[in-house]
Amino acid sequence: MLAKRIIPCLDVRDGKVVKGVNFVGIKEVGDPVEYAAEYARQGADEIVFLDITATHEGRGTMVDVVRRTARQVFVPLTVGGGIRTADDFKELLRAGADKVSVNSVAVRNPDIIREAKVRFGSQCVVVAIDARRKEDGGFTVVVNGGRIDTGVDAVEWAQRAEQLGAGEILLTSMDADGTKAGFDYELLNAICPRLGIPVIASGGCGSLRHFSEVFERTGADAALAASLFHYKELTVGQVKAHLRERGIPARI
Amino acid sequence: MIAVVDYGAGNLFSVTNALDYLGIPSVLTKEPVQLERADGLILPGVGAFPDAMRMLSEQGLTSVLCRQAKQKPFLGICLGMQLMFENSDEFESCDGLSLIDGQVRRLQGGEGLKIPHMGWNELHVQNPCALSQGLEGAYVYFVHSYCAYTSAQRISAYCEYGQKVPGLVYDGSYAFGAQFHPEKSGEAGLQILKNFGALTK
Secondary structure (H helix, E strand, O other): OOEEEEEEEEEOOEEEEEEEOOOOEEEEEEHHHHHHHHHHOOOOEEEEEEEOOOOHOOOOOHHHHHHHOOOOOOOEEEEEEOOOOHHHHHHHHHHHOOEEOOHHHHHHOHHHHHHHHHHHHHHHEEEEEEEHHHHHHOEEEEEEOOOOEEEEEEEHHHHHHHOOOOEEEEEEEEEOOOOOOOOOOOHHHHHHOOOOEEEEEOOOOOOOOHHHHHHOOOOOOOEOOOHHHHOOOOOOHHHHHHHHHHHOOOOO | OOEEEEOOOOOHHHHHHHHHHHHHHEEOOOHHHHHOOOOOOEOOOOOOHHHHHHHHHHHOHHHHHHHHOOOOOEEEEOOOHHHHEEEOOOOOOOOOOOOOOOOOEEOOOOOOOOOOOEEEEEEEEOOOOOOOOOOOOOOOEEEEEEEEEHHHHHHHEEEEOOOOOOOOEEEEEEEEOOOOHHHHHHHHHHHHHHHHHHOOO
């Protein structure tokens, strides 16, 4: 039986791990390669690097971080942030990334999903969607770290991304992110049942219980968390043990 | 020295990174002479079956791989494993290397089962082989939409995904195939590569 995946996410800026709350109050906390190796030892099923400032300031060091990580971490590695073209996919894949996630660029230019799928295969195309509640119900897609509301409906965008060739959706709730009040079950339940590709739940996780809840209450295939693991409030191993106690398949 | 066949398909560096990490000497190559000289061969691969077979054939590698796989340890990974079978119908009917009897066909899927089969699944060993030590109950990382349909005796380990999906296959002598990615399967995957490395000594 397929295991539910636990994915630590590392927000990286200029080659250093940082962690922001709702994308403000960013604080540096260390070397991404060391973090990734430690998470892999704890049993992380995948590692996500998110180059959080790349959209604005350019990337550079990220490729080197990926290359160094791929030499000592042997679980799938996803890299996102600041991707502009399908050629950027190639550079990161060659450096050792297994998947590349696109967010803003795919909203502006959905064809990048199709082009990356044709050139590299759906399995490496992750479409990251940052969604926020609308006052009149439903969810809208926001980009650039939540600064811009695109007015695009999040459910429709997720479906379109799948049609274009996305292999997976990384779904972050901008309402839940940083609150530690639990994943956004309503958002996940609006999207997961409408897709035939895996969904990674992101944003809002604050306790062990939230990890089992997200799999018990939604169709999410994986759960992503950043600060909980960074600040050693929980280890990946503790999360896995908790899932197994609850009868949820998890890789130990 | 293990030769990792560099024919233009897939992320070969993941495989060589894992071998380097384990201290197993390897070389990325598509030179028939080097493939003949190597102590073992690894055939990786990501992408579509017909494209990969075309690339192997254009680079004149088909017959050398078939010959070498009968003389020294050979490990196909993911698409590289599928190429070891007789044929596939991914996109079009296409002949494979025929190192192991069987066909490559689409996963059956089923209620609640997404295709591709992507993620960590649990292996069950049904026929122990030189690479299967310690694999019972181990989770390994899969990404595929097609799988091998072969006789039970050729399947060393399988996982459940609406059907018995062959995870580790072998021809009974030198040729092994992993549908999953040992180079992305944490400790369990590294152990398989270590076992393979030991065979080449």
